[in-house]
Amino acid sequence: xxxxxxxxxxxxxxxxxxxxxxxxxxxxxxxxxxxxxxxxxxxxxxxxxxxxxxxxxxxxxxxxxxxxxxxxxxxxxxxxxxxxxxxxxxxxxxxxxxxxxxxxxxxxxxxxxxxxxxxxxxxxxxxxxxxxxxxxxxx
Amino acid sequence: xxxxxxxxxxxxxxxxxxxxxxxxxxxxxxxxxxxxxxxxxxxxxxxxxxxxxxxxxxxxxxxxxxxxxxxxxxxxxxxxxxxxxxxxxxxxxxxxxxxxxxxxxxxxxxxxxxxxxxxxxxxxxxxxxxxxxxxxxxxxxxxxxxxxxxxxxxxxxxxxxxxxxxxxxxxxxxxxxxxxxxxxxxxxxxxxxxxxxxxxxxxxxxxxxxxxxxxxxxxxxxxxxxxxxxx
Numbered sequence: 001x002x003x004x005x006x007x008x009x010x011x012x013x014x015x016x017x018x019x020x021x022x023x024x025x026x027x028x029x030x031x032x033x034x035x036x037x038x039x040x041x042x043x044x045x046x047x048x049x050x051x052x053x054x055x056x057x058x059x060x061x062x063x064x065x066x067x068x069x070x071x072x073x074x075x076x077x078x079x080x081x082x083x084x085x086x087x088x089x090x091x092x093x094x095x096x097x098x099x100x101x102x103x104x105x106x107x108x109x110x111x112x113x114x115x116x117x118x119x120x121x122x123x124x125x126x127x128x129x130x131x132x133x134x135x136x137x138x139x
Numbered sequence: 140x141x142x143x144x145x146x147x148x149x150x151x152x153x154x155x156x157x158x159x160x161x162x163x164x165x166x167x168x169x170x171x172x173x174x175x176x177x178x179x180x181x182x183x184x185x186x187x188x189x190x191x192x193x194x195x196x197x198x199x200x201x202x203x204x205x206x207x208x209x210x211x212x213x214x215x216x217x218x219x220x221x222x223x224x225x226x227x228x229x230x231x232x233x234x235x236x237x238x239x240x241x242x243x244x245x246x247x248x249x250x251x252x253x254x255x256x257x258x259x260x261x262x263x264x265x266x267x268x269x270x271x272x273x274x275x276x277x278x279x280x281x282x283x284x285x286x287x288x289x290x291x292x293x294x295x296x297x298x299x300x301x302x303x304x305x306x307x308x309x310x311x312x313x314x315x316x317x318x319x320x321x322x323x324x325x326x327x328x329x330x331x332x333x334x335x336x337x338x339x340x341x342x343x344x345x346x347x348x349x350x351x352x353x354x355x356x357x358x359x360x361x362x363x364x365x366x367x368x369x370x
Contacts, residue, residue: 002263002293002322006286010271013283033142039150046149046260049321053256056317059245068320 001045008041151261160261161218163254165226168195168300170242170251173230180231188227190304195223197300202266205292206273259297263322267293294322 004020011017024032024040032040056065147153151160169191177187192212193200196219199211212219229238241247270289278285297318301310310316 001260002267002290003286005264006267006271006290006293010268010275010289011284011286014286016286017284035146039146042261042264043146043149045264046257047145049256049260050149050253052321053252053259054249057245057248057252059248063317066317066320 001048005041005045009038149257151257157215158218158222160254160258161215161222162226163251163256164195164258165191165219165223166229166242166251167255168192169223169226169230170239173239174243177231184231187231188223191227191230192223193303194300195226197303198262198266198296198298201299201303202292202296203269205295206270208269263293263296266296290322294319297321 007014007016008020008024009017011020021037033043035043052065052067055061055067056063151157153159171194172187172191176182176190182190196212199215199219201210203210230242231239233239242251267289270292271285274285274288298310298316301316301318
């Protein structure tokens with residue numbers, strides 16, 4: 001409301017104030033509701049604050065009511081659900097093809113550097129080791 | 140018939156307008172204290188009274204200091220202080236608590252809220268105008284009118300009381316307080332930018348004013364060009 005009033009009344013040369021006044025004059029005429037620009041802005045700001053103030057009473061919507069954030073929160077809840085859905089997809093992808101992370105330091109590496117090793121490779125190594133072991137036992 | 144009366148009321152042009160508005164603010168602040176922290180009347184009287192003045196007129200206490208002017212609690216003290224004392228007595232010191240019960244009666248609450256809201260809206264306009272008069276001869280090189288400074292000054296009016304009572308974190312930790320929203324949101328919301336605002340703000344509405352001011356010049360330029368080509 002403060003921004004609206006300030007631009008509408010005080011911004012004589014700037015494009016913001018000119019745009020606002022041109023829109024209001026276009027829809028409501030040169031003297032909107034028979035009032036000059038300043039009085040119209042004061043009436044509009046006051047009326048808006050009256051309505052929101054009454055709606056913020058505990059008997060109505062309560063002090064947390066805001067005509068601005070109610071819209072945003074409605075959309076934010078939708079985007080939040082989408083984010084959760086995306087997170088689930090990412091988790092599934094990771095479980096399918098995520099590389100297995102092993103500490104290189106435990107295998108003789110230095111400085112605790114983390115080395116990525118594909119999970120499929122370790123499985124193949126295990127198979128090879130098993131085969132070698134079984135061959136050695138049979139021989 | 141009704142419209143001229145409505146305009147008179149909303150612009151504060153009626154008999155003893157300033158006194159009625161100050162009473163609305165003072166009684167609302169005293170009632171907020173009486174229904175909240177001092178519900179059981181455990182606070183000392185002077186502590187409770189001083190707190191009610193801060194809850195009701197936090198902006199009046201601190202606002203004008205930002206521009207190096209005497210606060211309205213001093214310049215308008217002859218109206219404000221008697222009204223504050225009367226409101227405190229009415230909400231805290233009446234027999235059978237009748238003043239508090241009357242204040243919590245819905246029609247009376249609505250009338251007091253209406254007067255207080257009128258005080259807030261006209262106060263915000265007065266603060267913005269005062270700051271603009273101070274700054275209008277020194278605009279930034281980027282825009283011919285000082286915009287953010289006066290709006291910030293007017294917006295802080297409604298936040299001073301909460302900052303003083305709750306502290307910085309206490310006032311802001313639950314997201315953007317209503318007085319901040321009211322000072323900064325409306326322009327784009329009203330003028331055909333609601334879809335853009337909604338999408339951008341839904342990403343993280345705690346940071347929304349920044350996005351609004353980033354979007355504002357582009358949107359205004361676009362709409363102005365559109366309007367000029369149509370006419």
